Amino acid sequence: MAVIDALTQSTRPGVGAGRAAPSERWGRLALLAPSIILLIGVFVVPLAIMLVRTFTDPHPGLENLTWYLGDATQRRVLVRTFTTAAKVTAVCLLLGYPYAYAMVAAGPKLRAVLTLLVLVPFWTSLMVRTFAWVILLQDNGPIQRALAGIGLDNLHLIRSNVGVIIGMSQILLPFLVMPLYAVMSTIDRRLVLASSSLGARPITSFFRVWLPLSLPGIGAGSLMVFISSLGFYVTPALLGSPSDALVSQQIYTQVSGLLQWGRAGAMGLVLLVATFAILAVLMLSIRRAARRQTRQAEDATS
Amino acid sequence: MSADLSAHGASITLKGLTKRYGDATAVDAIDLEARPGEFLTLLGPSGSGKTTTLNMIAGFVDVTEGELLIDDKPVHSLPPYKRNIGMVFQHYALFPHMSVADNVAYPLHQRKVAKAERQRLVAEALKTVGLAHLGHRRPAQLSGGQQQRVALARAMVYSPRVLLMDEPLGALDKKLRDTLQLEIKRIHAELGTTFVYVTHDQDEALVLSDRIAVFNDGRIEQIGTATDLYERPSTVFVAQFLGESSLFHGEAISSGGGYGVHSPGGTLRAQRGNASSGEPAALVVRPERIRLVPTDGAEPTADNAVRGRVRQEIYLGNSRKLAIDLPDGSQVLVRESAGDISASRPGDDVWLTFRAEHAAVLSTGPSTTAPTTNLGVH
Structure with a gap:
């Protein structure tokens, strides 16, 4: 979550978190203790075990890593995993942004309905929803027949990357809509009126006022979706085909089919490092953009 | 554009x-x-x-x-x-x-x-x-x-x-x-x-x-x-919203080119007005236009004179404000500026006197309900 904090703060310079007195800091730490202990137990320790096994199982050395990075097929799967996650994030943004805006703009009754429509699928079991998509997307299923009806024959939705993206987007949509709604509901809607009174067309008001102010929500929501997508297993396994498997499926194969714990560890390690690298690049570029903006403002006045 | x-x-x-x-x-x-x-x-x-x-x-x-x-x-x-x-x-x-x-x-x-x-x-x-x-x-x-x-x-x-x-x-x-x-x-x-x-x-x-x-x-x-708006308010609402006003409620009459109101304290006259004869109306006068005269002498010879009793006094430095009870139970305000303070104290009976040119008789139709007088300092 530190990632999200950093991201949201860097887009709003000038609003510091404030430094607490030492005694207060200990108090905050005490409040965090249960979750820290839990995180160490269920996250840090297993992660450490995985790391150790990467370099020791079955023999000490780098052989697991060199195997993974040297295998062209595995590299393809890794790239496919990241592009799939990016596509899912893009689909969620395209669907979720207008939806979150509608939630903010709606009256209290409509808003309650819209919120419920996001949350009911969220409360439904992942397996149930994935199997529902299997039924909907299967060959000769309702969606394929409907598409054939409008002249789009022979579209294979299931056991394809498209099916995986459809299913994952639907499942991950709430993770984007909820943070985006939370941020948008704090935006003062009078700013849009002000922009309009100053001569800005609605489209300009959107790009110059609404969009920049909703960026923290876009950042937080997209990160949630992107990172969750990278590790998705059930949905791609059921909706995709072995020929376009994702990293999680390959890891499963290594662990449960081949008992190659070391190789699975190497795959997990590479995924983790790659994820952090992408995050770092993203955050640095956002920071730099914010700094450039401030400098431009200073240039404009000096 | x-x-x-x-x-x-x-x-x-x-x-x-x-x-x-x-x-x-x-x-x-x-x-x-x-x-x-x-x-x-x-x-x-x-x-x-x-x-x-x-x-x-x-x-x-x-x-x-x-x-x-x-x-x-x-x-x-x-x-x-x-x-x-x-x-x-x-x-x-x-x-x-x-x-x-x-x-x-x-x-x-x-x-x-x-x-x-x-x-x-x-x-x-x-x-x-x-x-x-x-x-x-x-x-x-x-x-x-x-x-x-x-x-x-x-x-x-x-x-x-x-x-x-x-x-x-x-x-x-x-x-x-x-x-x-x-x-x-x-x-x-x-x-x-x-x-x-x-x-x-x-x-x-x-x-x-x-x-x-x-x-x-x-x-x-x-x-x-x-x-x-201050000198010539045309409705009771304006008279009360902009500055302070003293109101004498009653029934409007027309009298020899001027305006008047039959109030419980007597018939009061004003130079201006917009209430037609017979309708409920209020005579409106600014508190600083009212002078207090002690009741021990003869009835003062002003255009208008109404009996009242001082209920409360507020000292404001450059002036003082008095709340006066009228015989019909309503209350009006009087403001005296610092150089011109009368001897009246809370409990005293007084004549309230003011000239017709400073007063107006305004209709109190159904839309203009008169709020109660208060002594709040603006």
């Missing part, structure tokens, strides 16, 4: 302007004209329709019925961004993600003003509001008063011919309000723009305005200069 940078103000004309929300009428067929370059204040209590009227002029609220003309051209179908009107909001509505200078440059960007000219205009506008040195700051780093100055600079940098202000000083403390009032007045004089200013603060209205339109319940009670 033309980049019309001429400095003189536009006229605004409202004809039968009406706004209804379902069954509720927020603004009820008002007629109003702001003359070019005028400072017109819409004054009224909350919910009286003054802000809705302003929002209709700005284009934020659709007009239900009636006409809305700027420089005699109908604008009700134009979206806000095509009206070329400046607007200052109560809560500033500055863009938090932009610097002060970028906020002020925003309307110039929309008008495609070239960079050099843009920078010159921004610097000039910030100088006018006394913030030339703070252009690089973010709005959140400024005080409330500074933020409102930025909002003002942003609304006037493109020289709109009409500037609308919705209680711009409402969120500031008294001292800052006083300073900014004077600045707004100065800026109005410099720009020559037509200002339409919404407030519920009567003092602010008196300080700033060329003319004031007093709103009540979706209608305009009276339009006039501060002197018109």
Whole structure:
């Protein structure tokens, strides 16, 4: 979550978190203790075990890593995993942004309905929803027949990357809509009126006022979706085909089919490092953009 | 949109302007004209329709019925961004993600003003509001008063011919309000723009305005200069909303060219009025126009004399205010300035005397319910 904090703060310079007195800091730490202990137990320790096994199982050395990075097929799967996650994030943004805006703009009754429509699928079991998509997307299923009806024959939705993206987007949509709604509901809607009174067309008001102010929500929501997508297993396994498997499926194969714990560890390690690298690049570029903006403002006045 | 940078103000004309929300009428067929370059204040209590009227002029609220003309051209179908009107909001509505200078440059960007000219205009506008040195700051780093100055600079940098202000000083403390009032007045004089200013603060209205339109319940009670409204209020509501008034309730009579009211304290006369004979009315007189005469002598020879008893006294430094009980149980106010304090004390019986030329007999029809007199200090 530190990632999200950093991201949201860097887009709003000038609003510091404030430094607490030492005694207060200990108090905050005490409040965090249960979750820290839990995180160490269920996250840090297993992660450490995985790391150790990467370099020791079955023999000490780098052989697991060199195997993974040297295998062209595995590299393809890794790239496919990241592009799939990016596509899912893009689909969620395209669907979720207008939806979150509608939630903010709606009256209290409509808003309650819209919120419920996001949350009911969220409360439904992942397996149930994935199997529902299997039924909907299967060959000769309702969606394929409907598409054939409008002249789009022979579209294979299931056991394809498209099916995986459809299913994952639907499942991950709430993770984007909820943070985006939370941020948008704090935006003062009078700013849009002000922009309009100053001569800005609605489209300009959107790009110059609404969009920049909703960026923290876009950042937080997209990160949630992107990172969750990278590790998705059930949905791609059921909706995709072995020929376009994702990293999680390959890891499963290594662990449960081949008992190659070391190789699975190497795959997990590479995924983790790659994820952090992408995050770092993203955050640095956002920071730099914010700094450039401030400098431009200073240039404009000096 | 033309980049019309001429400095003189536009006229605004409202004809039968009406706004209804379902069954509720927020603004009820008002007629109003702001003359070019005028400072017109819409004054009224909350919910009286003054802000809705302003929002209709700005284009934020659709007009239900009636006409809305700027420089005699109908604008009700134009979206806000095509009206070329400046607007200052109560809560500033500055863009938090932009610097002060970028906020002020925003309307110039929309008008495609070239960079050099843009920078010159921004610097000039910030100088006018006394913030030339703070252009690089973010709005959140400024005080409330500074933020409102930025909002003002942003609304006037493109020289709109009409500037609308919705209680711009409402969120500031008294001292800052006083300073900014004077600045707004100065800026109005410099720009020559037509200002339409919404407030519920009567003092602010008196300080700033060329003319004031007093709103009540979706209608305009009276339009006039501060002197018109104070000296010659045409409704009981105006008499009570703008300054303090003493009311003597009764039944209107007409008497020899003048006006009068049959009240429990006797028949009272006034030079002005609008109540027709027989209808319920109130004789209205400003508290400082009433003189107190002790009851130990003969009945005073004034146009009007009413018996009362002093109930309460409030010392205000430059004056004192007295609440007087009338025989019918109602209460009126009397104000005596420091150089002219009578000997009357709480508990004393007194004559209240005033001249007919200072009084008016106004109808108290069903719409103008008279609030109870209070001694609150404004």
